[in-house]
Amino acid sequence: xxxxxxxxxxxxxxxxxxxxxxxxxxxxxxxxxxxxxxxxxxxxxxxxxxxxxxxxxxxxxxxxxxxxxxxxxxxxxxxxxxxxxxxxxxxxxxxxxxxxxxxxxxxxxxxxxxxxxxxxxxxxxxxxxxxxxxxxxxxxxxxxxxxxxxxxxxxxxxxxxxxxxxxxxxxxxxxxxxxxxxxxxxxxxxxxxxxxxxxxxxxxxxxxxxxxxxxxxxxxxxxxxxxxxxxxxxxxxxxxxxxxxxxxxxxxxxxxxxxxxxxxxxxxxxxxxxxxxxxxxxxxxxxxxxxxxxxxxxxxxxxxxxxxxxxxxxxxxxxxxxxxxxxxxxxxxxxxxxxxxxxxxxxxxxxxxxxxxxxxxxxxxxxxxxxxxxxxxxxxxxxxxxxxxxxxxxxxxxx
Amino acid sequence: xxxxxxxxxxxxxxxxxxxxxxxxxxxxxxxxxxxxxxxxxxxxxxxxxxxxxxxxxxxxxxxxxxxxxxxxxxxxxxxxxxxxxxxxxxxxxxxxxxxxxxxxxxxxxxxxxxxxxxxxxxxxxxxxxxxxxxxxxxxxxxxxxxxxxxxxxxxxxxxxxxxxxxxxxxxxxxxxxxxxxxxxxxxxxxxxxxxxxxxxxxxxxxxxxxxxxxxxxxxxxxxxxxxxxxxx
Ligand SMILES: Nc1ncnc2c1ncn2[C@@H]1O[C@H](COP(=O)(O)OP(=O)(O)OP(=O)(O)O)[C@@H](O)[C@H]1O
Ligand SMILES: [Mg+2]
Numbered sequence: 001x002x003x004x005x006x007x008x009x010x011x012x013x014x015x016x017x018x019x020x021x022x023x024x025x026x027x028x029x030x031x032x033x034x035x036x037x038x039x040x041x042x043x044x045x046x047x048x049x050x051x052x053x054x055x056x057x058x059x060x061x062x063x064x065x066x067x068x069x070x071x072x073x074x075x076x077x078x079x080x081x082x083x084x085x086x087x088x089x090x091x092x093x094x095x096x097x098x099x100x101x102x103x104x105x106x107x108x109x110x111x112x113x114x115x116x117x118x119x120x121x122x123x124x125x126x127x128x129x130x131x132x133x134x135x136x137x138x139x140x141x142x143x144x145x146x147x148x149x150x151x152x153x154x155x156x157x158x159x160x161x162x163x164x165x166x167x168x169x170x171x172x173x174x175x176x177x178x179x180x181x182x183x184x185x186x187x188x189x190x191x192x193x194x195x196x197x198x199x200x201x202x203x204x205x206x207x208x209x210x211x212x213x214x215x216x217x218x219x220x221x222x223x224x225x226x227x228x229x230x231x232x233x234x235x236x237x238x239x240x241x242x243x244x245x246x247x248x249x250x251x252x253x254x255x256x257x258x259x260x261x262x263x264x265x266x267x268x269x270x271x272x273x274x275x276x277x278x279x280x281x282x283x284x285x286x287x288x289x290x291x292x293x294x295x296x297x298x299x300x301x302x303x304x305x306x307x308x309x310x311x312x313x314x315x316x317x318x319x320x321x322x323x324x325x326x327x328x329x330x331x332x333x334x335x336x337x338x339x340x341x342x343x344x345x346x347x348x349x350x351x352x353x354x355x356x357x358x359x360x361x362x363x364x365x366x367x368x369x370x371x372x373x374x375x376x377x378x379x380x381x382x383x384x385x386x387x388x389x390x391x392x393x394x395x396x397x398x399x
Numbered sequence: 400x401x402x403x404x405x406x407x408x409x410x411x412x413x414x415x416x417x418x419x420x421x422x423x424x425x426x427x428x429x430x431x432x433x434x435x436x437x438x439x440x441x442x443x444x445x446x447x448x449x450x451x452x453x454x455x456x457x458x459x460x461x462x463x464x465x466x467x468x469x470x471x472x473x474x475x476x477x478x479x480x481x482x483x484x485x486x487x488x489x490x491x492x493x494x495x496x497x498x499x500x501x502x503x504x505x506x507x508x509x510x511x512x513x514x515x516x517x518x519x520x521x522x523x524x525x526x527x528x529x530x531x532x533x534x535x536x537x538x539x540x541x542x543x544x545x546x547x548x549x550x551x552x553x554x555x556x557x558x559x560x561x562x563x564x565x566x567x568x569x570x571x572x573x574x575x576x577x578x579x580x581x582x583x584x585x586x587x588x589x590x591x592x593x594x595x596x597x598x599x600x601x602x603x604x605x606x607x608x609x610x611x612x613x614x615x616x617x618x619x620x621x622x623x624x625x626x627x628x629x630x631x
Binding site: 006020296299305391392 | 451452455458460480481484485486487489493495499502503504512513516518560
């Protein structure tokens with residue numbers, strides 16, 4: 001009588017009644033679905049920000065590039081190198097060379113204030129003074145509008161990320177540097193990397209403007225090959241004239257973004273969990289209502305001889321289907337609206353702005369959908385058990 | 400099980416106590432009842448006297464606190480929940496005061512419902528449901544949803560659902576309680592025909608003396624016991 005086939009067909013039919021009667025309970029079902037969707041939306045948004053930032057950092061790094069800072073400094077802001085030191089670094093072994101010598105760019109890194117387009121509030125924007133080798137080191141660099149700045153002139157070029165994010169970076173406008181106004185003559189791309197958030201100028205022009213004499217903050221250089229890194233590093237760290245910290249570019253960027261990444265991921269998870277609790281209660285409430293509005297139906301089915309197992313599964317399935325619908329709506333919307341959407345946040349290491357694109361990946365969407373299903377399961381399991389535990393005679397009276 | 404004669408239901412010395420919080424409600428006490436096969440029994444009594452409770456015990460929807468309930472030679476108070484559910488599916492047809500049809504299913508599908516618990520093929524289920532609907536005179540309404548049917552028609556669908564499995568026992572709790580006189584009479588005609596022509600054993604709870612008059616015997620429930628007379 002109660003073979004597995006029979007049981008399965010009970011599950012299917014009981015579940016089908018529940019789902020067919022969903023339109024009669026549209027209000028509460030929609031509320032719970034949207035509640036779950038909201039939670040998943042927050043989770044996907046936050047994690048896509050974190051992934052986007054990681055992506056930006058990864059795009060920035062090249063395997064054969066090195067960054068050299070003063071020992072003990074964790075960011076370019078804090079670092080300082082004299083002109084002599086930058087020369088000793090450029091003479092290090094294992095660096096790639098061209099006609100003019102080794103490919104090493106001593107750089108200056110200062111912060112200027114610009115208005116953020118979205119909020120119209122002041123924001124810190126990095127202004128980088130570069131040497132000629134800078135363009136050989138960032139091999140994804142490309143002018144996309146206007147032209148390159150002239151060496152020796154107070155002209156700047158701006159990254160496309162920076163231009164999108166901040167006021168006053170259009171071609172032909174000027175930016176305030178100290179007492180002067182410097183014209184924007186070009187816009188550049190850098191393979192989606194961090195540099196796209198910066199403004200670049202000739203370092204020889206930036207030094208006097210900031211009274212830096214002949215000092216710099218970092219040296220970027222290109223290695224002959226990724227393997228020559230160790231020799232370069234050993235030579236620099238054992239050189240008595242130098243007190244510096246060489247890093248692979250990837251190492252440098254991940255150290256720069258780690259704090260931010262952890263903060264965003266941690267905060268995002270925290271918010272998603274708190275909201276998740278809310279959504280669980282929402283789902284619980286919906287499913288209790290659903291179960292009580294189906295009391296007569298469920299009691300009748302059980303009186304006719306249906307088992308309580310199928311009842312449990314039916315209520316659970318319904319709850320998880322609602323949650324799944326919520327999750328999928330968000331996943332599709334998030335992917336359609338936010339993937340590649342550009343935004344900016346503060347880099348905790350340099351306190352300057354980092355522009356990045358939301359990275360709504362397939363695996364992230366899967367995580368969102370799974371999260372929705374978990375909420376749906378928890379929200380459905382208690383009402384389902386309650387419906388199944390109630391004695392048939394009692395349930396029939398509660399009509 | 401469906402022996403032509405003899406006693407179908409034997410209830411011996413049954414107590415039924417409900418607990419509501421710390422309070423105990425003694426509904427049935429030392430109750431005995433024998434229902435011969437093929438009888439049409441009417442149960443009457445004041446509201447709250449335990450008529451539905453007794454019907455639930457006979458139909459295996461509840462268990463006695465004390466005593467035994469035997470149906471067709473089987474002690475159903477000993478069965479597990481799972482086996483009791485299977486037993487109900489096979490032996491009991493239930494008719495409710497408020498019909499209890501599935502609103503999302505057509506008349507035909509409602510009637511087929513109990514057959515999902517059998518191993519009958521889809522075609523066979525459909526055929527049997529059609530026969531049951533024909534017996535209650537509703538063949539022309541088989542694709543209608545409950546909300547488009549009158550109360551009397553819905554109750555006839557309810558009866559078709561109750562008889563579609565050819566149960567040993569038909570249990571009706573105030574089947575005409577929600578119907579006007581005319582529809583109620585039609586339902587009673589139907590029950591009477593099922594009893595006389597097909598030999599169905601029927602137990603019907605009712606408040607209506609006219610309805611009870613259709614039965615072959617009427618028992619009155621009062622203060623936890625049955626009697627043949629309405630005692631004041
Ligand atoms: N599951 C239950 N839990 C608690 N008390 C119950 C339960 N079922 C019945 N009772 C109580 O038992 C008594 C008898 O109830 P029952 O429904 O059997 O009466 P009835 O004769 O069918 O009444 P009515 O004519 O109003 O339908 C009532 O006092 C009722 O409150
Ligand atoms: Mg009753």
